[in-house]
Amino acid sequence: MAEPLRVVVTGAAGQIAYSLLYMVAKGDVFGPNQPLILHLLDIPPMMSVLEGVVMELADCALPLLHGVVPTDDPAVAFKDVAAAFLVGAMPRKQGMERKDLLSANVKIFKVQGEALDKYAKKDVKVLVVGNPANTNALVCSRYAPSIPKENFTAMTRLDQNRAQAQIAAKLGVPVRLVRNLIIWGNHSSTQFPDASHAVVDLNGKLTAVPEAVNDSTWLASQFVETVQKRGAAVINARKMSSAMSAAKAASDHMRDWFLGTQPGQFVSMGVLSDGSYGAPKDVVFSFPVTITGGKWEIVRELQVNDFARKMLDTTGKELEEERQEAISVIGA
Numbered sequence: 480m481a482e483p484l485r486v487v488v489t490g491a492a493g494q495i496a497y498s499l500l501y502m503v504a505k506g507d508v509f510g511p512n513q514p515l516i517l518h519l520l521d522i523p524p525m526m527s528v529l530e531g532v533v534m535e536l537a538d539c540a541l542p543l544l545h546g547v548v549p550t551d552d553p554a555v556a557f558k559d560v561a562a563a564f565l566v567g568a569m570p571r572k573q574g575m576e577r578k579d580l581l582s583a584n585v586k587i588f589k590v591q592g593e594a595l596d597k598y599a600k601k602d603v604k605v606l607v608v609g610n611p612a613n614t615n616a617l618v619c620s621r622y623a624p625s626i627p628k629e630n631f632t633a634m635t636r637l638d639q640n641r642a643q644a645q646i647a648a649k650l651g652v653p654v655r656l657v658r659n660l661i662i663w664g665n666h667s668s669t670q671f672p673d674a675s676h677a678v679v680d681l682n683g684k685l686t687a688v689p690e691a692v693n694d695s696t697w698l699a700s701q702f703v704e705t706v707q708k709r710g711a712a713v714i715n716a717r718k719m720s721s722a723m724s725a726a727k728a729a730s731d732h733m734r735d736w737f738l739g740t741q742p743g744q745f746v747s748m749g750v751l752s753d754g755s756y757g758a759p760k761d762v763v764f765s766f767p768v769t770i771t772g773g774k775w776e777i778v779r780e781l782q783v784n785d786f787a788r789k790m791l792d793t794t795g796k797e798l799e800e801e802r803q804e805a806i807s808v809i810g811a
């Protein structure tokens with residue numbers, strides 16, 4: 480058996496982590512032959528809750544789980560980790576402006592960036608889930624100069640999975656037959672869920688989704704809005720935010736990053752923008768990517784029509800504003 484891989488999950492006493500830890504520990508992300516040591520970070524008031532999570536992980540009797548390190552100290556949490564799920568964040572409280580939320584989180588992700596820089600493996604792969612995920616990932620990477628910028632990503636996979644599920648339901652086919660949905664931009668309500676390059680396997684024949692759906696009005700309106708507002712719909716129904724599906728998306732994202740995408744398939748990830756597709760540079764922008772050998776690459780030369788252009792510009796502008804707000808908190 481391979482040497483155990485050290486993996487950190489922050490916000491480990493929270494609700495996403497409660498689903499995510501099980502998925503990771505049973506081998507869904509790093510494969511069925513990769514032993515793991517899980518590092519669990521949360522804040523001091525949550526240590527007793529975290530103790531319960533540690534007990535449950537032990538009680539799962541999982542063969543791949545070689546150790547668990549619960550802690551409230553980033554120096555311990557990030558020591559020698561090869562993968563980091565940054566889930567923990569300050570939640571939005573009543574009366575809090577978006578700006579206040581951003582300011583609180585920028586500070587958390589500065590501390591965690593510094594700790595990654597100091598203690599983690601230099602090739603650590605970092606996935607930021609905690610919101611505002613794209614800008615948190617940007618801040619984190621700025622404070623970890625010894626780790627390549629490509630190693631910091633933000634999660635838009637939940638949005639991609641939601642989009643895929645909406646298309647599958649519309650066509651009445653199993654979700655596994657639909658692929659290459661794209662989420663462009665920010666993980667926020669300005670994101671652009673784009674089905675124009677997606678394909679569906681209909682009786683063994685790959686068909687373009689726009690052709691199969693044959694309803695361009697629905698694709699440009701109801702579909703986009705449903706995906707953009709899905710998080711709010713789940714909160715309305717459950718009185719708590721998406722957790723099981725967020726954990727599954729985090730697993731999907733990290734698994735594809737470590738193990739690669741399938742031939743002919745691309746996935747969406749928030750990555751440091753190089754200005755592709757006219758997106759602003761130096762923000763963490765969600766693009767379609769393919770992954771081989773642990774390295775992602777933006778899919779090139781997809782057609783962007785006028786509608787898509789407008790949507791990409793709107794979400795890009797929001798990310799530039801968030802970056803500006805972050806800079807006003809931490810300095811340039």
Ligand code: NAI
Pocket residue numbers: 489490491492493494495496520521522525566567568569570587607608609610611612634635636637638666720721722725
């Ligand atoms: P939760 O409130 O249940 O758990 C968050 C945990 O993070 C808490 O245990 C809290 O104590 C901990 N935490 C806070 N500050 C921390 C710090 N400095 N270090 C370590 N831990 C810290 O929240 P939940 O539902 O698990 O969501 C976590 C985050 O994920 C939220 O920011 C949420 O908005 C975001 N989210 C992102 C999604 C995405 O698609 N990118 C989807 C769903 C949620």
